[in-house]
Amino acid sequence: MILTTGGAGFIGSNFVLDWFTASDESMVNLDKLTYAGNMENLAGLRDQPKHIFVKGDIGDVGLVRRLLEQHKPRAVVNFAAESHVDRSIHGPGEFIQTNIVGTFHLLEAVREYWNGLPEQDKAAFRFLHVSTDEVYGSLGKDDPAFRETNRYEPNSPYSASKAASDHLVRAYHHTYGLPVLTTNCSNNYGPYHFPEKLIPLCIQNALGGKPLPIYGDGQQIRDWLYVKDHCSAIRRVLEAGTVGEVYNVGGWNEKANLEVVGTLCDILDDLSPRADGQSYRTQITFVTDRPGHDRRYAIDATRLERELGWKPAETFETGIRKTVRWYLDNQAWAHNVTSGAYREWVGKQYGA
Template sequence: MTILVTGGAGFIGSNFVLDWLRGSDEPVVNLDKLTYAGNLANLDSLKGDVRHIFVQGDICDRDLIDSLLATHKPRAIVHFAAESHVDRSIHGPGEFMRTNIDGTFTLLEAARAYWSALEGDAKTGFRFHHVSTDEVYGSLKAEDPPFTETNPYEPNSPYSASKAASDHLVRAWHHTYGMPVTTSNCSNNYGPFHFPEKLIPLMISNALAGKPLPIYGDGQQIRDWLYVTDHCSAIRAVLAGGRVGEVYNVGGWNEMPNIQIVKTIIALLDELAPSSEGSYARLITYVKDRPGHDRRYAIDARKIERELGWRPAETFETGIRKTVEWYLANAAWVANVQSGAYREWLGKQYGQA
């Protein structure tokens, strides 16, 4: 028994691989292209572990995927691999179309050929799980109820449009070919190994470096936040008991505006790593809002709780403290991922070096 994980060296993917192997001896074949956000250092604790088989490669490479499926005969595919940063998708949408749409199509076609040739329990038990985002649903007004699985898709960025397209492909392969698929649409994740272009790790790393903390617009954009290991446990629950063809929204029941997130991080850093120059609040800097910035996301996660008994184990208060403590304890990891290319990105996006 083996599972194939795509994008397993990225933020959520690597946390999933580590979480899976903490609780199971079932091997993982980990396929990752190792783009800027993929980092083998996330998986250092698995060096020498025969349960972890890492393969560097592209999900658009059909021959490679066919070979991996034929060799390892996985009982499930968990598909994380994606370009995922909205700001980067605005500057360069092409790679998002290639990876998120063409890559998912290639993976689905390879999986369909593999699954079609299976027999008996192996065919019945096979699953293709697609990991997606709440951003496919668009933006909510303050008075709107949270997103449910039946909300219409209204993506507003190149990133969310590419993920919406991939969701539609997965749905179509189930309805047309009978592929045994499940999909999860998750809210914003945070936790260890989060690449520091995203809000929470960016605020932590910039504050510790004494750099400005850039806040888009008025900072009142609202997101629902989920600690990454809770996302991992939700995916395990869907793999174990999710109904074929179904979508499950995964959220943390933690809606709050970005500026509140930043102030929470500042309070923790003031406590755990105080600056000789006073509170890190002095570094807050408001910058021009990004184009088409969605105002609010919120997830209604009652379906996955009702059907599969899943609820997040972490509150935002416990999860964000664990996250700040992890970044303080892993300064070398942060320094290693802040390459020249990352510094160039900061300069392009926020005018920072």
């Protein structure tokens, strides 16, 4: 049995779904079901008795304690986080509360549980914390990619809150001996991505005949990681990672935002062409850049490949085509998650 937090969100739900494809081990899935948590993501597990879903907050120490004592997990995998930079700029308070205070309360409950385990179980237990490359700050055009030894230089309330959570996890290992693992991933994309992020937003806007909003000049570079590859990396780190260590997870796919959106348009032109015969590229619109927008992220995932034998299975070209196809085949899902409140937020962020 393992306990997963945030397992109804984008990356978390993909991890949960893939877990039951790759393993027959049971899982408790704790998720608060905020705007980005969606039970429709887990619809395929309705008849899976080994998937136990619990609605709740990682900051609810009493609830977490009860789940740990009842189910006796051998590991906790923590995805639970507020994760959108733009939202953190408009309202940083929720990010501080969930990503820092929530992680603290989760660590406290896990530490208490771990201390009470028999020695053999105590030695085998793992707490895996899922984090982001944004904690490292921004890279110049010719700078080497982020390695695990890069110092932390977060530039947004989101990345600062994640950096703080990473430091807490590290401290609980060095101070209390809690057997932790941390992964710092690059930009994920793929199925079940909430349509406020660049790729799903542009797919949905393109199909809806709306502008495709590109911040600034569109030359912000990200390393793109297919979410299923990320999930396989987490499973591998959980299985064989060295306690107390950090592993960067990347796709080796540096792309500028404008190039990404152009590729999306080309795939849509092929798979779902516009009725008027024009390219979706005509819908690209440049909007005012967001404050503190990091110029470039890039992950050096050499350590993960060298020590644990992991590397991504998808190239950007194969992964992005699978992603577009998934959204075309799952328009009902996309429609259901785009509530009135979400549309109001998009209007506020990108303009009418």
